[in-house]
Amino acid sequence: MQPTSDDVLSAARVLDGIAHRTPVLTSRSLDEQLGCRVHLKAENLQRIGAFKFRGAFHALSRLPHDDAVVAFSSGNHAQAVALAARLQGRAAAIVMPSDAPAMKADATRGYGAEVIPYDRRGEDRVAIAERIARERGAHVIPPFDHPDIIAGQGTAALELLQDAGPLDLLFVPVGGGGLLSGSLLATRLLAPQCRVIGVEPEAGDDVRQSLAAGHPVSIAVPDTLADGAQTTRVGDTTFPIIRERAEAIITVPDDALVAEMRLLAERLKTVVEPTGCLGLAGLRAWAREHDVTGLRVGAILSGGNVDLQRFAHLIAASDSPAQG
Secondary structure, three states: OOOOHHHHHHHHHHHOOOOOOOOEEOOHHHHHHHOOEEEEEEHHHOHHHEOHHHHHHHHHHOOOOOOOEEEEOOOHHHHHHHHHHHHHOOOEEEEEEOOOOHHHHHHHHHOOOEEEEEOOOOOOHHHHHHHHHHHHOOEEEOOOOOHHHHHHHHHHHHHHHHHHOOOOEEEEEOOOOHHHHHHHHHHHHHOOOOEEEEEEEOOOOHHHHHHHHOOOOOOOOOOOOOHHHOOOOOOOOHHHHHHHHOOEEEEEOHHHHHHHHHHHHHHOOOOOOOHHHHHHHHHHHHHHHOOOOOOEEEEEEOEOOOOHHHHHHHHHOOOOOOOO
């Protein structure tokens, strides 16, 4: 079943008063650097530190009361399902890669979920989750390829458009495509003229390859700092929405993500993880190749779950985009 723009509106009603209505950040210095008016949706300030809470809570709210859930995730979806399950009084088990950031695994356990590790380069996380769900009579909650997840994620862009007004361009991080496809549904409703660009890490361009091939293709686990976008295949539900409505899919290198992490910390006093910087890095890359003068532009800062020692190490050796 394909989600619709009306489903995003319905999800917004479910999430009202539960998900944070995160702020839209602006910066005069950033506007001057890029030559446009930039509006950043700060989902790094969302519950569990990422937009994933929106989709997880909405999807779980659609299940029978008290039914258990199983999810698979590298971190943010794991925490989102764990917290949503706790808020709804459900048991949750999360299949996480053994090399997931320790703070994300610890936070998932802290929300009350059972963490089940696996080797992301040698084991099939979907097969593991489905086996556990069968054994426990639980529901599998995928991280992106589900209509209720997509509708929930779309509420981030919906709020951005409601608070900032119509945009000319919107840059959205892309892993499996849940946030991007949800954003496309939201813009269809509130800003149909807005061109939406998805941004992938350079090492993990499965969506761009899929669009070129005309069907979803699989890639090896990408070697990128953007651990939230280390997906190997776009979703079967997300892909048709992206193919139909996305203006483009572009990629950015890891060093561009670190540069934006530094800029956001220095200029906007906010901590964003590498994956969360994909949208802003994509905007900067786009502005080098296209005239964005005077346009109203949005980017979603998708998350802020990064170990602070790692954060400090990464930005210490980097230049901000204004300097580099």
